[in-house]
Amino acid sequence: MNSSDPLLRLRSVSIRFGGLTAVSGVDFEIASREMVGLIGPNGAGKTTVFNLITGVYQPTEGEIEFYAQSLIGLKPNALTRLGIARTFQNIRLFPSLSVFDNVRVAMQVRNPHGMLSALWRGKSFCAGEKVVEKSVMELLSIFHLEGMRSDAATSLPYGAQRRLEIVRALATAPRLLLLDEPAAGMNPAEKEELKELIRFIHEKFEIGILLVEHDMDVVMGVCERIVVLEYGKMIAAGSPEEIRDHRAVIEAYLGNKVEDDWNEEVADA
Amino acid sequence: MSLKGGKRWLLLGFLLAVFLSWVSGFLNPYDRGVWIDCGINVILAVSLNLILGYTGQFSLGHAGFMSVGGYTAAKLTLVTVALIPASFHPLAFVIACLLGGLAAAVAGLIVGIPSLRLRGDYLAIVTLGAGEIIRVIWQNTEAVGGASGLSGIPKSTTLGWTFAFAVLTIYVVLCLVNSTYGRGFIAVADDELAADAMGINPVRYKVTAFVVGAFFAGIAGALYAHHKQTIVPTGFDWLKSVDIVVMVILGGMGRTPGVIVAAILLTWLPEQLRVIADYRMIVYALLIILLMILRPQGLFTFKTRKGASVS
Numbered sequence A: 001m002n003s004s005d006p007l008l009r010l011r012s013v014s015i016r017f018g019g020l021t022a023v024s025g026v027d028f029e030i031a032s033r034e035m036v037g038l039i040g041p042n043g044a045g046k047t048t049v050f051n052l053i054t055g056v057y058q059p060t061e062g063e064i065e066f067y068a069q070s071l072i073g074l075k076p077n078a079l080t081r082l083g084i085a086r087t088f089q090n091i092r093l094f095p096s097l098s099v100f101d102n103v104r105v106a107m108q109v110r111n112p113h114g115m116l117s118a119l120w121r122g123k124s125f126c127a128g129e130k131v132v133e134k135s136v137m138e139l140l141s142i143f144h145l146e147g148m149r150s151d152a153a154t155s156l157p158y159g160a161q162r163r164l165e166i167v168r169a170l171a172t173a174p175r176l177l178l179l180d181e182p183a184a185g186m187n188p189a190e191k192e193e194l195k196e197l198i199r200f201i202h203e204k205f206e207i208g209i210l211l212v213e214h215d216m217d218v219v220m221g222v223c224e225r226i227v228v229l230e231y232g233k234m235i236a237a238g239s240p241e242e243i244r245d246h247r248a249v250i251e252a253y254l255g256n257k258v259e260d261d262w263n264e265e266v267a268d269a
Numbered sequence B: 001m002s003l004k005g006g007k008r009w010l011l012l013g014f015l016l017a018v019f020l021s022w023v024s025g026f027l028n029p030y031d032r033g034v035w036i037d038c039g040i041n042v043i044l045a046v047s048l049n050l051i052l053g054y055t056g057q058f059s060l061g062h063a064g065f066m067s068v069g070g071y072t073a074a075k076l077t078l079v080t081v082a083l084i085p086a087s088f089h090p091l092a093f094v095i096a097c098l099l100g101g102l103a104a105a106v107a108g109l110i111v112g113i114p115s116l117r118l119r120g121d122y123l124a125i126v127t128l129g130a131g132e133i134i135r136v137i138w139q140n141t142e143a144v145g146g147a148s149g150l151s152g153i154p155k156s157t158t159l160g161w162t163f164a165f166a167v168l169t170i171y172v173v174l175c176l177v178n179s180t181y182g183r184g185f186i187a188v189a190d191d192e193l194a195a196d197a198m199g200i201n202p203v204r205y206k207v208t209a210f211v212v213g214a215f216f217a218g219i220a221g222a223l224y225a226h227h228k229q230t231i232v233p234t235g236f237d238w239l240k241s242v243d244i245v246v247m248v249i250l251g252g253m254g255r256t257p258g259v260i261v262a263a264i265l266l267t268w269l270p271e272q273l274r275v276i277a278d279y280r281m282i283v284y285a286l287l288i289i290l291l292m293i294l295r296p297q298g299l300f301t302f303k304t305r306k307g308a309s310v311s
């Protein structure tokens, strides 16, 4: 690992599902601590890119590297151990576990203990559990979830569930965080809070973030750079300002709609 | 169940086992036999609960693993009983039980690694098949008596030992459940993909639960063999596995105390129904159907599980 290596690098990554090429020759990099947006119309392949980066799918072609180390062939849990964590477009918390244990189960990847120590329950086991419990409580209180720690995770209000899913991902101590449409289903006030939250995470945890989001206001508001997909192909990449004025992006997003809609939408951003 | 007091509970349980082995002298042989059956079924149900209840893996092979433990231990004591002095027989019996458990654990590993990649119904079918294969192997192995099985096994299983092994099973399962293992098991049962994304290797966790469960099923088989003194392959068919599954479902999946009560109740109840002779199994089956309809969440479940304890 070299400090000049990018955090993540995709090199002409493609994946085909039968006859459908869901992602085709995608090339981009994320520097460490960079905040990058990934946008595109429905079905453009954004979630599929996430699934490729996290090992859910293996690319048909191309190379994915994390600090110059190839990720090809690695399973999702191994990638989490390397330092890649994610949230899901459709919230996937563990319904049988409490809020507290949803976070704790994610944290155990960095704090494993053996079976014998779990059975013997000696001093080091108890001390280890204490440390983890304390870190979980710290994380929960940073994100104002400590009051709900004993509740079943799926009994939380929608916005809190989204937040908990982000906290759970952070509990694995990632260096790259992938957020798949965190603003989906949120009202404008919640979206404002979310923007603050993402900026805060970026500052506080000093990690790279790849954000998939349909809400232009959120993407333009927090990302340093934006990558645009359409039909699995990268059609543009650049700063929010560049993307805002990009001809192909406007067409991809609007299709047969008038250009003014787009201008109106990005004007708020 | 308190965590830090865990070892204290274990000690208390073993002391109780010693006390019980004294009490069992006053019981008539029939009652003693029923209580031993209860203990064996508690071990079977609690260990299957680890696989089925906590980890969510529908296994129909538990009777198969039980038979591996039973045959291994019985063969071992039958061979050694003539070679060692009588005062060592109890020790040989306990060692045979543990080795029976180990043999079953190995069988669990061999069955688990390829089949636990499958889910739901497919896993049920494959484990059912594996259990039947194990049974057919016994049936065709002359060294273990073929279709007529093994008989003349020493009657070494006592109420005390059964209780002690039941306590050990419950202790191990509760310790695992209240550790990173248990939280991983539950996460895998809830959402395998999300668990994988949180750094939990689903296959490893499932195989772990499967092997630990099989180990205790093997011990139960060993106790069973030295209790009935005769074992035949047909005693370990898939219907026996279904019996254990029913105990876990009735007790409430992933709720150890409920599963213990259900195992005892479902052992004791058929015995009480002996008076109605031929109608016994019909009434028993009807009772189970009724319970499933009235309390699908498990007999003793009053609130939703929130996973392991929360600080």
Ligand SMILES: Nc1ncnc2c1ncn2[C@@H]1O[C@H](COP(=O)(O)OP(=O)(O)OP(=O)(O)O)[C@@H](O)[C@H]1O
Pocket (backbone or CB within 6 Å): A017, A020, A022, A040, A041, A042, A043, A044, A045, A046, A047, A048, A049, A089
């Ligand atoms: N496992 C799969 N098998 C077959 N096709 C798939 C699979 N996963 C995704 N696809 C297809 O790949 C394309 C891209 O889907 P993807 O979910 O990545 O889009 P997206 O950009 O995330 O869209 P949205 O904004 O709606 O979430 C779609 O046409 C989808 O149907």
Ligand SMILES: [Mg+2]
Pocket (backbone or CB within 6 Å): A046, A047, A048, A089
């Ligand atoms: Mg998507």
